Amino acid sequence: MFALIWLVCLSCLAAASPEKVVVDTIIAAPDDCTVHAKEGDQLAIHYRGFLSSGEEFDTSYKNRFRPYVFTMGLGLVIKGWDEGLEGACVGEKRRLIIPPSLAYGDKGKGVIPPNETLVFETEVMNIVPKEARDL
Numbered sequence: 001m002f003a004l005i006w007l008v009c010l011s012c013l014a015a016a017s018p019e020k021v022v023v024d025t026i027i028a029a030p031d032d033c034t035v036h037a038k039e040g041d042q043l044a045i046h047y048r049g050f051l052s053s054g055e056e057f058d059t060s061y062k063n064r065f066r067p068y069v070f071t072m073g074l075g076l077v078i079k080g081w082d083e084g085l086e087g088a089c090v091g092e093k094r095r096l097i098i099p100p101s102l103a104y105g106d107k108g109k110g111v112i113p114p115n116e117t118l119v120f121e122t123e124v125m126n127i128v129p130k131e132a133r134d135l
Contacts (some may be wrong), residue, residue: 019101021084026093026121033089039073040130043085050119057111067125078103080118088124096120 029036037043044067049058060068070076072085080098088094100106100115108114 019099021080021099021102022097023084024095024097026095027091029089029092033091035089035127035129037072037085037088037124037127038130039082040071042069042071042128042130042133043088043124044069044126045085046123046125048121051112052117052119081120084120085122085124088122090124090127093121093123096122
C-alpha cells in the first residue's frame, strides 16, 4: 500500500512547480470547521517527512512523541509548511510536496541533501488563533 501511495506522490513531484507547494488532501477538513489556519496562529502538527527517494528522515510520531508546535508566518518552519498549511483545520491531513526553494534550497540541512524536494504527511492536531493568544 505504501509503495502505491509513494508512486502517486512521485508523480506529483514531477508536476510540482519549483515555486509552489503541491497540497494533496488525505483527510478533508471537517464540515463544521470554523477555525482555518492563518498567519499568526499557533499550530500543533503531527508529521512524517520524506526525501524524494521515499526515505523517511523525520517524524513527530516516533522521534518527538508529540505534535510539533509553531506559529505560522514567523519563519519558525520552512516556507513550504507556512504555505501548505494555510487554511487547514483541526483533524485535516495533508500531503505537502515542497520544492527546494521553499525548503532548504541549495544548501540542504543535516540528512537533507541540497536541492531536495521534500514530502510531508501532516495532521493538524490543534490551532490556537492569534486573536485568542493576544487577549
